[in-house]
Amino acid sequence: MHKAICEPLGAFSAVKDADEDIQKICDNVKSQAEQKTGKTYKVFICISYRSQVVTGINYLIKVHVGGDDHVHIRVFQGLPHTGKGPELVSIKESKTSVDILDE
Structure with a gap:
């Protein structure tokens, strides 16, 4: 399970550096992001994240x-018993490396 489970219910965590687990989530939603934006991403590397425990995360x-371009994505991962993979909820384009991850 992810470290996010230690956060208070309903609150977003502080920003954390992305790790292998978060990169796997990104890899799983990359095609959803490409479909939503109509773009093909040759680079799709997670930098940082925040998490929120709900009925899932x-x-x-x-x-x-790529280049100086970043996107902010919101992803929902249901509880394990649902058997569903991560789902892209939204994507914000035209972000930079210094833009704050906000709701």
Whole structure:
């Protein structure tokens, strides 16, 4: 399970550096992001994230997509018993490396 489970219910965590688990989530939603934006991302590397425990986990993730470009994605990962993979909820384009991950 992710470290997010230690956060208070309903509150987003502080920003954390992305790790292998978060990159796997990004890899799983990359095609959803491409479909939503109509773009193809040759680079899709997670930089940082925040998490929120609900009936699953919401993630706000900063993703480097090449050059100086970044996107912020919101992903929902349901509880394990649902058997569902991560789902892209929204994506904000035209972000930079210094833009704050916000709701």
